[in-house]
Amino acid sequence: MTPLLEIRNLHATIDEQKILSGVDLTIYEGEVHAVMGPNASGKSTLAHILAGREGYEVTADLVTFQGADLLTMRPEDRARAGIFLAFQYPIEISGITISYFLKAALNAIRKHHGLEELDAIDFLTLIKDKMQFLEMDQNFLNRPVNEGFSGGEKKRHEILQMAVLEPTLAVLDETDSGLDIDALKVVANGINALRRKDRAMLLITHYQRLLSYIVPDYVHVLLGGRIVKSGGKELALTVEEKGYAWLEKEVQGTAPGQPIEGQSE
């Protein structure tokens, strides 16, 4: 089986500062991976590079999505191909309602796949269903995109978009940050409901907390710009218990770009 996403020896630099130095990661359909790491380890950079954010100098032996060369694709083409990034800090767009924005996005993606564009009524029917399980009020649709939203509302809005756009690979960048425990549960339930055999997820997080609610198949620890340890869900608990410091020690002496333990293949 071809992997959904395959990354080999990914390096990234911004303003002459090295952020990623040899990341390897392989994700198959239906898998949920978590990438954990301390601040400034390169977690968010990895997420943004997958989504096509400009401004980084990127090199790699290989980065493919569904077998296609991902790095040459424009951000909108990646999104249309099925990559979705739930932003850590969702962006405000004044004057544009959520329903208008999401309909434009959904129709751009549908058009790409040769599907008919949805009209306002069909779209409303579709989105109302999706809103229910995220415990969102319908008035939400008439609010301008992310403007004046609380932290919880922003994150729920991201998950709503994911539910509507139905990606093949969802990259969730610190979706747990800024959420209280109740909001976290709602968001986690939403994400869990979106787990499917033909959809993979990449959870990016600093803390183990999120992983108690969304249990991953694989956990990777990103440190100093590369994945230094990979394992099952229990790795998250070890990290929680021991902190990242023990890994830092263990890593010393290993050649960059070499994962310490076997990857999830």
Place this chain on the structure above:
Amino acid sequence: MTSRKTFTDLGDQEYKYGFVTDIEEESAPRGLNEEIIRLISAKKNEPEFLLEWRLKAFRHWLTMKEPQWANVRRSPIDYQDIIYYSAPKTEKRPKSLDEVDPLLLATYQKLGIPLTEQKILAGVAVDAVFDSVSVATTYKEQLAKLGIIFCSFSEAVQQHPDLVKKYIGSVVPYTDNFFAALNSAVFSDGSFCYIPSGVRCPVELSTYFRINAPSLGQFERTLIIAEPGSYVSYLEGCTAPIRLETQLHAAVVELIANDHAQIKYSTVQNWFPGDREGRGGIYNFVTKRGKCQGVHSKISWTQVEAGSAITWKYPSVILQGDHSVGEFYSVALTTNRQQADTGSKMIHLGINTRSTILSKGISAGYGQNTYRGLVKILKRAKNSRNYTLCHSLLLGDRCGAHTFPSIEVHNSSSQVEHEASTTKIGEDQIFYCRQRGISAEDAVSLIVNGFCREIFHQLPMEFAVEAQKLLDISLEENIG
């Protein structure tokens, strides 16, 4: 594609309305003197009072100096090199649409003006001004039943000279400013609209202006009178063909609202903006002013200014009647080398008067956008209020936004609020949209439309759609 490139190319838009209609025109010789004014007046068979008024305006104009205070750079205007009168050569005024030159109608169709019978059924009455003579006035008879007069200015001069005599220059006197004086001397045509007491005009009245002949200055004049308790919504749209020389457009619009009357005046202006290097284009120097003469009267200006090399205008309201309301809603877009110096004046004279100014400026390419406003509350205007909101959006790093607000309050019971902000369209915003599958150009259009939303809401439905399309066309091309 880099984002820098996105912003650069936004300025590189092409003008889509730049065709020339090949129709024989009858023109006056270039230049301006009393003889030319007499010629214009004679061609239009005007009554003596109007010729006298034109001549007085001309003599006053000769004593005036061209104002230089606007925040714009431009080449000098040679007033003796302009043709002040030009009209399509037809034997007589057409009686119906069937008699109108089919070439003219085809031109209007290209512009998408609702001039055909079907469109009339859709409820729009159009008074189209082609160069200096009003070509066809539609829907007039139906309106006449309600006592509404909607016709070209020339026709009003013939049919309703008393009304013209009473109101012309009553809001914008010919002494008001250099360009108003020039217009008063040489104005060629325009629209006239009279709504009798208690009548609510059932359709949106619409004029479409178009400049066709080369080197022609267009000096139209519009006069709208709303009698007590009446209501009218008036739409004005403008385009001009591409020419490398600049053309002067100096119009005057006067609105008069009596007790409890309401006038809503909407403009979508898309005159030729000049080419990418800033050659050619329209100098759009316009005086627009409304007088809320009666108590509880209301005047609203809404404008979408997307064209012209230079736009220089301040649609204003004199709030004379107690409890009267003045509003100004504006979107001004400048791309390439376009410059706009625009805003509003709200002069509060009556007690408990209210005014609102919402101005949205968008600059791209090398475009320069200036908001200039005056809010003046006089001593008698107790308990008056003004709210001003002034937002600027910058696309790229070579354009500019400027704000010159003036506030004068002469009593202690009034309230004035002024809010202003300048934002740059964010790469974050564009990336967010693109990550959702929306293309870069659609993302820019989406963000700009969001920025203008409050203003578009003020436009009549059809016009709002047109305005949105216009901004899309102006911004969308050649990105990516």
